Amino acid sequence: MDNKYDIAVVGSGPAGLSAAINGKIRNKRIIVFGSKELSNKVIKAPKVDNYLGFYGITGAEMKKQFKKHIDAMGIKITYERINAIYAMGDYYGLAVNEKIYEARTVILATGIEYTKPLRGEEEFLGKGVGYCATCDAPLYKGKIVTIIGYNKEAEEETNYVSELAEKVYYVPMYRGAYDLKRGNIEVVSDRPIEIQGKDRVTKVVLKEREIITDGVFVLKDSVAPNQLVPGLLVENDHIKVDLNMQTNLSGCFAAGDCTGKPYQYMRAAGQGQVAALNAVSYLDSLK
Numbered sequence: 001m002d003n004k005y006d007i008a009v010v011g012s013g014p015a016g017l018s019a020a021i022n023g024k025i026r027n028k029r030i031i032v033f034g035s036k037e038l039s040n041k042v043i044k045a046p047k048v049d050n051y052l053g054f055y056g057i058t059g060a061e062m063k064k065q066f067k068k069h070i071d072a073m074g075i076k077i078t079y080e081r082i083n084a085i086y087a088m089g090d091y092y093g094l095a096v097n098e099k100i101y102e103a104r105t106v107i108l109a110t111g112i113e114y115t116k117p118l119r120g121e122e123e124f125l126g127k128g129v130g131y132c133a134t135c136d137a138p139l140y141k142g143k144i145v146t147i148i149g150y151n152k153e154a155e156e157e158t159n160y161v162s163e164l165a166e167k168v169y170y171v172p173m174y175r176g177a178y179d180l181k182r183g184n185i186e187v188v189s190d191r192p193i194e195i196q197g198k199d200r201v202t203k204v205v206l207k208e209r210e211i212i213t214d215g216v217f218v219l220k221d222s223v224a225p226n227q228l229v230p231g232l233l234v235e236n237d238h239i240k241v242d243l244n245m246q247t248n249l250s251g252c253f254a255a256g257d258c259t260g261k262p263y264q265y266m267r268a269a270g271q272g273q274v275a276a277l278n279a280v281s282y283l284d285s286l287k
């Protein structure tokens with residue numbers, strides 16, 4: 001016996017949780033990565049009429065039910081964001097900053113980002129633009145950083161970056177109170193239009209002003225799947241899967257919005273189940 005998990009589920013929305021409960025029922029050693037809120041898309045739904053058995057439920061209530069379900073089965077969520085997943089032959093390495101988790105199979109249930117990348121975002125990726133502020137923060141010691149945050153979780157990363165950077169501009173893409181701790185963080189309530197530079201990023205152009213900056217972090221709920229998993233086959237921005245939810249990488253499955261439309265809870269949960277059961281068959285075939 002080694003320390004590897006049987007199944008690593010990346011994402012705690014309906015797809016990931018459904019995969020988790022089915023993996024657990026089949027007695028597999030699972031680990032689930034996600035957030036305390038489970039899924040921002042679940043908690044935001046004002047009223048859901050198409051989730052069988054729960055007519056008229058609110059997203060917030062649905063989250064409570066999901067939580068009750070996983071708690072009853074002893075499933076814990078590991079509150080970490082996976083930055084990269086590497087195929088290592090007969091297992092996968094899932095990287096969170098410097099730490100690596102190992103699992104024989106992976107189920108990608110990361111959801112989808114509705115917003116389009118900013119102009120310049122893809123061009124300057126790796127040249128001043130990044131998606132993981134905590135991983136790259138040391139590069140910006142004593143420098144100026146701009147963080148475009150699409151959710152509350154981005155505030156925590158901003159607080160961390162502000163300990164190293166000289167100045168941090170926080171551009172929130174949502175409304176609410178911001179839990180930002182240090183005086184060197186300036187909140188900029190303006191709409192970002194473009195990231196500009198020459199060989200590297202030099203500024204962010206917003207609707208009303210421009211910010212001179214050494215780096216830009218764009219922090220969304222999820223990143224493009226082929227960026228997360230090098231070598232993963234993606235078609236029209238969605239992970240390509242077969243009817244077993246198998247991707248082009250053996251032992252790597254995907255479920256939910258990240259595999260395509262329609263973006264719906266029941267489809268996500270159903271695909272999570274199919275992915276988990278096929279991951280189980282795959283694991284059993286290795287014996």
Ligand SMILES: Cc1cc2nc3c(=O)[nH]c(=O)nc-3n(C[C@H](O)[C@H](O)[C@H](O)COP(=O)(O)OP(=O)(O)OC[C@H]3O[C@@H](n4cnc5c(N)ncnc54)[C@H](O)[C@@H]3O)c2cc1C
Nearest residue numbers: 011013014015039041081082110111256257263264265268
């Ligand atoms: C306002 C609103 C209302 C909606 N109403 C309905 C409705 O009435 N009926 C319906 O069927 N659908 C509805 N939807 C759509 C529904 O929310 C989605 O189809 C569903 O949430 C998809 O589930 P998922 O598990 O695929 O992804 P998500 O629910 O998006 O969950 C993905 C999870 O993965 C996590 N994650 C992503 N990347 C990483 C990473 N690298 N490491 C760790 N975790 C990661 C995210 O934080 C998140 O927790 C609505 C959506 C919105 C926004």
